[in-house]
Amino acid sequence: MIKLLSILVVFLMLHQCVKAQTIPTDKTLIQEGKRLYIANCIRCHNANPTLPGVLGPELYTTPEAVFHTKVPHGKYPAGYTPKRKTRVMPKFKHLEKHVDKLYLYIQSFK
Numbered sequence: 001m002i003k004l005l006s007i008l009v010v011f012l013m014l015h016q017c018v019k020a021q022t023i024p025t026d027k028t029l030i031q032e033g034k035r036l037y038i039a040n041c042i043r044c045h046n047a048n049p050t051l052p053g054v055l056g057p058e059l060y061t062t063p064e065a066v067f068h069t070k071v072p073h074g075k076y077p078a079g080y081t082p083k084r085k086t087r088v089m090p091k092f093k094h095l096e097k098h099v100d101k102l103y104l105y106i107q108s109f110k
């Protein structure tokens with residue numbers, strides 16, 4: 001009986017480990033967002049997104065919905081007044097599924 005119980009305990013511990021690895025926490029999402037932000041955005045936006053960059057505006061106060069349209073499609077949601085009237089920023093179609101991580105990272109400042 002004790003043997004059986006210890007097998008069960010080991011099984012449960014392993015199960016917890018596997019779970020901890022597969023469900024991403026906010027922290028891992030933020031880390032991934034940081035990687036993507038540095039790789040794709042800081043040549044124009046500031047490495048500190050609460051400040052303006054060489055070409056792009058600060059991004060900290062931009063709502064999440066704007067990221068979802070501007071980053072992959074180059075568009076703004078209806079009714080939103082863009083911070084800049086220029087159309088310099090390229091589209092990042094390949095980042096469409098990663099916008100939430102970029103936003104989480106940007107919001108992790110302050």
Ligand code: HEC
Pocket residue numbers: 036037040041042043044045055056057059062063066067070071081082083084085086087088089090092095102
């Ligand atoms: C080539 C320079 C450049 C790169 C690279 C770039 N941006 Fe931009 N971004 C701009 C400029 C300039 C604007 C102002 C509007 C325009 O000209 O397109 C802007 C505007 C934005 C806006 C709209 C802000 C607002 O509230 O009006 C968001 C959101 C944004 N950028 C996010 C990003 C993210 C996230 C990345 C990286 C995946 C990125 N940008 C990469 C130059 C860039």
